[in-house]
Amino acid sequence: MKTLNKPQVAVLAVAIAIAGAGTIFFRAGSDAQAEPAAAVPVVKIQYATERPVSDTQDYTGRLEAVDVVDVRPKVPGTLLKVHFKDGQQVQQGDLLFTIDPAPFQTQVHQAQANLAKVGEQRRLTELEQARAQKLIASNSISRKDFDALDHGAREAAASLKGAKAELAQAQLQLSYTQVRAPISGRISRAEITPGNVVSAGGDSVPLTRIVSDSELYASFSVDEQSYLRIIAPSLKAGARPTVKVGLANDNAFSYSATIETLDNQMDTRSGTVRVRARIDEVSPEMLPGLQARIRLQGGVPYKAVVIEDALVGTDQDRKYVLVVNKENKVERRVVETGPLQGTSRVLRGGLPAGSKVIVDGAFRAPGTVVSAVVAETPKPAANAVAGGLQ
Structure with missing residues (x-):
């Protein structure tokens, strides 16, 4: 067997290393070709749009009778x-x-008898007064005697009026027994x-x-901010704000009412003012004392973004909406919420018009790159904001 010298061994080692690297590179390349790139998740969005809205605020109150008599x-x-x-x-x-009218009927009889007696006295004094007037003309009686007879007649007339009043009072007392x-x-x-x-x-x-x-009132207390924002502008314009009223078992606000009275000052302890609205058409099921759901509406209309309330998430004390930003990434956008109008929520800030609001899609973790597709109809999923809590 022929022995290799040192230069030959070195050349052979380099050749083996190159061959091994090529094999590894080939396998790595094959594996890379075998694993296709992950697909970009698709989410459905709606564009946030502005529309004119009027402020509303919901309260809990009570139905009150307009008149209550003990x-x-x-x-x-x-x-x-x-x-x-x-x-x-x-x-x-x-x-x-x-x-029992018996005691009062007796008083009536007594007053009637007294009236008859006084009436007879009055008749007698009138006759004496008439004779005295004839006699005084011929100086047949003294002026003193004439004055006494005239005084007696006037006194009898006053007594007659008193007797009539006593009878009227007795009859009134008798009527009170009913x-x-x-x-x-x-x-x-x-x-x-x-x-x-x-x-x-x-x-x-x-x-x-x-x-x-x-006729019934819906009575409730309005906070200072709602008073200044909704009620005060209407009063300044010479109009009365309207409210919607619903009973405790009514999901809707089925009845209309108009604010009729406000308390004369704000309660500094609670920061509220008492308000009463007269219900336009009272239903037979309404009873004074029933709890009522009251929606105050009015104020000066303004433009605001309105989205489905189900799309608004809560993170501790903050409200947010998931959107697709300019980089096609999911972003959590903190918003300032306004009143609820049906199933929609008014947003007072944080979400400009034209924003891409995510309404449906499985991948909603903030930072995820997504492909946005406009939803055909508003269809907020029940879990539309679940991913934002991750």
């Missing part, structure tokens, strides 16, 4: 009868309770049952309560 007896006595059923509708003037409805509305239960003695006056126990239900 029915109290005006005369004392024994309650004889209740003439209504609990909770029924009553009309103004309907008979509600009867108090307790009638002072207003129309829905009546509560009878707080006192027949057989009990009732007292009269403002400190007496109410017999029942009537609330008007044909």
